[in-house]
Amino acid sequence: MNAEIVSVGTEILLGEITDTSAPYIARRLANLGIDVYFQDTVGDNYKRLESVINLAESRSNLVVLSGGLGPTEDDITKLVLAKHLGLALDTDEHALQKINDFYKSYPMKEPTTADMQAKYIHGATVLPNDNGFAVGMFLETKQCDYLVLPGPPVEMQHMFTKYALPILAKMASGNPVIASKVMRFFGIGETELEDQLKPLISNQSNPTLATYAKHNEVTLRITASGSKKADVDNLIDGMVQKVNAIVGKYFYGFGDDNSLAKVAVSLLKDKKLSITAAESLTAGMFQSRLGDVSGVSEVFSGGFVTYSAKVKENVLHIPTEVINDHGVVSRETAVWMAQNSKKILNTDVAVSFTGVAGPDQLEGHPAGNFWVGIALPDGDVKAKEFNFGKDRNEIRDYATKCGLKMIYDNLK
Amino acid sequence: MNAEIVSVGTEILLGEITDTSAPYIARRLANLGIDVYFQDTVGDNYKRLESVINLAESRSNLVVLSGGLGPTEDDITKLVLAKHLGLALDTDEHALQKINDFYKSYPMKEPTTADMQAKYIHGATVLPNDNGFAVGMFLETKQCDYLVLPGPPVEMQHMFTKYALPILAKMASGNPVIASKVMRFFGIGETELEDQLKPLISNQSNPTLATYAKHNEVTLRITASGSKKADVDNLIDGMVQKVNAIVGKYFYGFGDDNSLAKVAVSLLKDKKLSITAAESLTAGMFQSRLGDVSGVSEVFSGGFVTYSAKVKENVLHIPTEVINDHGVVSRETAVWMAQNSKKILNTDVAVSFTGVAGPDQLEGHPAGNFWVGIALPDGDVKAKEFNFGKDRNEIRDYATKCGLKMIYDNLK
Numbered sequence: 001m002n003a004e005i006v007s008v009g010t011e012i013l014l015g016e017i018t019d020t021s022a023p024y025i026a027r028r029l030a031n032l033g034i035d036v037y038f039q040d041t042v043g044d045n046y047k048r049l050e051s052v053i054n055l056a057e058s059r060s061n062l063v064v065l066s067g068g069l070g071p072t073e074d075d076i077t078k079l080v081l082a083k084h085l086g087l088a089l090d091t092d093e094h095a096l097q098k099i100n101d102f103y104k105s106y107p108m109k110e111p112t113t114a115d116m117q118a119k120y121i122h123g124a125t126v127l128p129n130d131n132g133f134a135v136g137m138f139l140e141t142k143q144c145d146y147l148v149l150p151g152p153p154v155e156m157q158h159m160f161t162k163y164a165l166p167i168l169a170k171m172a173s174g175n176p177v178i179a180s181k182v183m184r185f186f187g188i189g190e191t192e193l194e195d196q197l198k199p200l201i202s203n204q205s206n207p208t209l210a211t212y213a214k215h216n217e218v219t220l221r222i223t224a225s226g227s228k229k230a231d232v233d234n235l236i237d238g239m240v241q242k243v244n245a246i247v248g249k250y251f252y253g254f255g256d257d258n259s260l261a262k263v264a265v266s267l268l269k270d271k272k273l274s275i276t277a278a279e280s281l282t283a284g285m286f287q288s289r290l291g292d293v294s295g296v297s298e299v300f301s302g303g304f305v306t307y308s309a310k311v312k313e314n315v316l317h318i319p320t321e322v323i324n325d326h327g328v329v330s331r332e333t334a335v336w337m338a339q340n341s342k343k344i345l346n347t348d349v350a351v352s353f354t355g356v357a358g359p360d361q362l363e364g365h366p367a368g369n370f371w372v373g374i375a376l377p378d379g380d381v382k383a384k385e386f387n388f389g390k391d392r393n394e395i396r397d398y399a400t401k402c403g404l405k406m407i408y409d410n411l412k
Numbered sequence: 413m414n415a416e417i418v419s420v421g422t423e424i425l426l427g428e429i430t431d432t433s434a435p436y437i438a439r440r441l442a443n444l445g446i447d448v449y450f451q452d453t454v455g456d457n458y459k460r461l462e463s464v465i466n467l468a469e470s471r472s473n474l475v476v477l478s479g480g481l482g483p484t485e486d487d488i489t490k491l492v493l494a495k496h497l498g499l500a501l502d503t504d505e506h507a508l509q510k511i512n513d514f515y516k517s518y519p520m521k522e523p524t525t526a527d528m529q530a531k532y533i534h535g536a537t538v539l540p541n542d543n544g545f546a547v548g549m550f551l552e553t554k555q556c557d558y559l560v561l562p563g564p565p566v567e568m569q570h571m572f573t574k575y576a577l578p579i580l581a582k583m584a585s586g587n588p589v590i591a592s593k594v595m596r597f598f599g600i601g602e603t604e605l606e607d608q609l610k611p612l613i614s615n616q617s618n619p620t621l622a623t624y625a626k627h628n629e630v631t632l633r634i635t636a637s638g639s640k641k642a643d644v645d646n647l648i649d650g651m652v653q654k655v656n657a658i659v660g661k662y663f664y665g666f667g668d669d670n671s672l673a674k675v676a677v678s679l680l681k682d683k684k685l686s687i688t689a690a691e692s693l694t695a696g697m698f699q700s701r702l703g704d705v706s707g708v709s710e711v712f713s714g715g716f717v718t719y720s721a722k723v724k725e726n727v728l729h730i731p732t733e734v735i736n737d738h739g740v741v742s743r744e745t746a747v748w749m750a751q752n753s754k755k756i757l758n759t760d761v762a763v764s765f766t767g768v769a770g771p772d773q774l775e776g777h778p779a780g781n782f783w784v785g786i787a788l789p790d791g792d793v794k795a796k797e798f799n800f801g802k803d804r805n806e807i808r809d810y811a812t813k814c815g816l817k818m819i820y821d822n823l824k
Contacts (some may be wrong), residue, residue: 013448015438016624018430022453026427036425037460041434041451048449055467212428277717283703284696287717291695292805294771302723304716305689305699311714311757345723359706393704 001172002035004060006052008068008077009151010043021066021156025149028160031180031210031223032172034062044074050084057143062168067151069134071111077148082121085141089119092126095135102133124148127163131155138167145171173206175225179232183220183243184258185250186405190218196247200239207239216398219256252408260404265293265300267411273348273377277303277403278316278341280328281355281370286400303350304341316340327363329355334373334383342375349411350375351403352383357392368395374406382410413584414447416472418464420480420489421563422455433478433568437561440572443592443622443635444584446474456486462496469555474580479563481546483523489560494533497553501531504538507547514545536560539575543567550579557583585618587637591644595632595655596670597662598817602630608658612651619651628810631668664820672816677705677712679823685760685789689715689815690728690753692740692766693782698812715762716753728752739775741767746785746795754787761823762787763815764795769804780807786818794822 005022012019019041026036037060042052049068056063068077082089095118103110117134120126124146127136132155139146147164149156169178185193190213194201197220201209207224220243224235244251253263268275277286284305290296306312309323318336326332337352355370356362368390373383384406388398417434424431431453438448449472454464461480468475480489494501507530515522529546532538536558539548544567551558559576561568581590597605602625606613609632613621619636632655636647656663665675680687689698696717702708718724721735730748738744749764767782768774780802785795796818800810 012435013438013451014442015435015440015448018432018435020430023424023427023430026425028427030426036427037455037457038464039425039453043449045449051471052450059463279696282700283708283712284691284699284715284717285703287696288694288700288808291697291719291769291808294769294804296695297719300695301720302716302718302727303696304714305696306714307703307709308713315714315757345727357703357706392706396700396703 001061002037003029003062003064004038004040004056005029005036005064005066006056007039007041007066007151008044008049009041010045010074012041012067013043021149021151021153024153024157025064025066025160027210027212028165029064029168031208031221032165032168032178033205033208034168034172044068044076046076046080049076049080053081053084057141060144062145062147062171064147064149066149066156069117069136069148069150071114071117071133073113075113075116075134078116078119078121081146081148085121088122090122091115092118092120092135095126095128095133099133125167127159129155129159130162131158136164138164169225173225175227177227177229177232178223178225179229179236180221180223181236181240181254182256182258183222183240183251184253184255185218185220185247186216186252186260186401188218188247188250189213193218193220193247193250197243200242200246204239207235209239209243216394216401217260252405259289259292260401260408261289261293264404264407265290265296267408268299268349269295271411272299273411274299274301275349275351275407276300276341276345276347277350278312278337278352279303279305280307280312280337280353281357282353282396282400282403283307285396286351286353286403289400289404301347302345304344306337312337316344327365329363329365329369329371331371331373331383331385334371335381338373338375338383339381348377349407351407353399353403355386355395355399357395359392367392370395370399372399372402372406374403374410376410382406413473414449415441415474415476416450416452416468417441417448418468418475418477419451419453419563420456420461420477421453422457422486424453424479425455433561433563433565436565436569437476437478437572439622439624440577441476441580443620443633444577444580444590445617445620446580446584456480456488458488458492461488461492465493465496469553472556474557474559474583476559476561478561478568481529481548481560481562483526483529483545485525487525487528487546490528490531490533493558493560497533497551500534502534503527504530504532504547507538507540507545511545537579539571541567541571542574543570548575550576581637585637587639589639589641589644590635590637591641591648592633592635593648593652593666594668594670595634595652595663596665596667597630597632597659598628598664598672598813600630600659600662601625605630605632605659605662609655612654612658616651619647621651621655628806628813629672664817671701671704672813672820673701673705676816676819677702677708679820680711680761681707683823684711685823686711686713687761687763687819688712688753688757688759689762690724690749690764691715691717692719692724692749692764693769694765694808694812694815695719697808698763698765698815701812701816713759714757716756718749724749728756739777741775741777741781741783743783743785743795743797746783747793750785750787750795751793760789761819763819765811765815767798767807767811769807771804779804782807782811784811784814784818786815786822788822794818
């Protein structure tokens with residue numbers, strides 16, 4: 001079974017927005033074992049959209065159309081497909097009610113084409129839009145199957161996962177229940193993770209495993225299908241255990257929306273531990289990442305950016321001899337930075353960063369050489385050396401994540 | 413004249429990487445007045461790639477192929493196109509030399525297909541690859557014109573701008589010289605910028621103006637063509653002046669790779685002024701942005717993250733009465749934070765941030781309400797209130813940029 005993804009929208013065609021929906025859909029289909037051979041982008045133009053539909057149905061079993069379901073005159077996807085297939089448009093009463101209710105309570109003129117959003121092609125299964133107004137649909141025809149999805153990612157991704165996936169999974173595997181879990185890893189590259197998990201990846205068809213490189217991280221999506229929810233969950237949980245038996249030291253959490261900062265802050269909150277930081281190399285990036293997490297003020301009240309040696313001495317009271325004897329890029333400086341910032345702000349935990357962002361060397365150390373220190377509630381202070389030979393801002397991002405992972409490793 | 417963009421690569425097709433090249437090329441073509449009607453993505457598969465080429469040349473005057481020029485067996489774009497057109501592949505000796513030199517000095521086995529990267533289709537104009545090995549090409553045929561570009565954005569964008577653009581510009585406008593300049597704005601939205609510049613945008617065909625929304629910023633690309641470089645530069649400079657006469661207060665610099673942080677740091681360096689910061693709302697993001705800029709240590713030696721009121725009092729020595737009387741979200745607190753951090757670290761400039769990141773209110777202020785303070789070399793301290801009603805991390809990014817723009821506005 002092979003699929004084709006058609007992105008509809010003049011803004012994508014002109015490069016005004018980058019299409020993230022096609023890659024999302026492609027990944028999810030690949031995960032189901034559905035091959036994608038072609039992707040097309042076409043504007044909001046009747047003739048050209050129909051020509052693409054015509055072509056796609058001639059060479060693919062499943063045609064996924066995304067975009068062009070909105071309330072404006074430009075949104076013509078359903079119209080073009082219905083006319084092309086010679087089928088009528090029906091109205092989903094529930095969706096229509098939702099649209100009417102909205103414009104009743106909203107001080108905005110209802111577009112004349114607003115009710116197009118509630119239409120679906122006669123015979124199709126309606127896919128509700130929990131995050132918007134335009135319904136999607138799944139339609140089987142003699143030529144091929146059509147999946148029609150809205151363009152906005154927040155609407156499309158939710159509709160895909162909740163309503164389209166079960167239909168596609170049944171088609172692809174014969175199983176009505178499908179679920180997936182995303183595992184997150186830090187400190188291992190995608191190729192290395194794939195290599196280590198090769199025995200699991202190649203011998204498995206249910207669950208399937210797929211790795212994705214993120215910004216200095218890797219995620220693994222485990223997808224299973226079956227006839228009952230409990231069986232599917234068991235398959236996934238069993239696989240999580242097998243994966244962690246091999247690469248558990250790099251694992252830190254579940255979920256597509258998760259992050260090292262969220263995991264670290266939630267651990268600190270659970271254990272009621274306050275934190276501060278002294279940042280040289282990262283210049284505030286670590287504390288800013290803590291600040292990304294809503295509610296962090298429960299455990300974080302502030303910290304220091306100590307970029308120069310002088311500020312390390314004057315603000316953090318690090319003895320001049322420590323820096324003179326060992327240099328700023330050293331275990332000793334990292335340890336003093338962590339322990340003194342912890343003392344000054346009287347917190348339970350403190351993390352420190354010192355090293356070379358580059359592009360130039362520092363004290364004979366190459367760019368990418370850095371130390372992360374962590375002062376723990378029991379008075380213990382640890383420091384770890386890292387080498388990460390990329391560009392300045394990748395090094396700083398990586399160092400920030402090393403600090404967050406050290407919180408996880410030491411407090412979990 | 414209408415164009416079609418074909419992205420070649422199985423990784424794009426499977427959603428493993430997001431295609432940013434197609435939107436880039438689409439924008440640049442739109443800027444030349446070349447319409448893009450279709451985009452296609454196809455994997456590294458001989459038959460399917462040829463079918464897409466076949467289709468594209470039947471419906472488009474210009475077919476832009478990007479990707480599949482590398483040294484592996486999978487990289488088949490040139491091969492497929494040459495066979496499709498019944499033309500031979502010639503070798504660019506300069507490119508071949510570069511490849512051979514590289515593998516001579518590098519401890520890595522040369523792929524057997526490495527020299528494919530130096531090949532071009534007989535009769536084509538070779539486009540050198542200054543950032544890599546695979547040459548691109550421009551080829552006119554009876555059916556249509558072909559532009560073949562490498563996949564990696566850093567190679568493709570440079571080749572497009574330096575070598576393809578002049579050819580396309582001449583084709584599109586009849587003028588051999590084309591140049592463009594990117595102006596950057598902060599504090600104005602894309603729609604508002606377009607509205608204000610409407611008289612310039614709609615009455616101009618040379619130069620053309622195109623706006624692009626960036627992360628809480630907007631850029632404007634001015635593109636002009638002509639027969640002589642000096643004339644083209646004059647056209648652009650004249651337009652820059654007209655634009656700045658209307659929206660100059662939001663302008664801060666030129667260039668696609670520029671940023672508010674770079675502009676602010678380079679101003680500080682030029683004027684030999686040191687800087688520090690006291691960050692509440694932004695929790696280190698402002699200092700981290702300074703740290704993004706290589707060489708910032710000349711003017712930045714450190715600063716403070718003062719998230720809680722207590723740390724504002726204990727570390728920055730802000731009198732308790734100031735916070736009690738005015739609240740932390742106030743002009744007074746912003747002013748004290750800036751002036752005391754400047755005093756403690758003995759710098760020429762200090763910037764402070766205090767406000768509500770949300771999602772919850774603070775002291776009765778809604779999320780998105782914040783103050784930015786700046787203490788200047790002459791002893792003056794200013795503070796400005798902002799309201800930016802988006803989500804937590806957008807508010808923090810925006811606040812950081814407000815601080816950088818205040819440096820620019822006050823020191824330029």
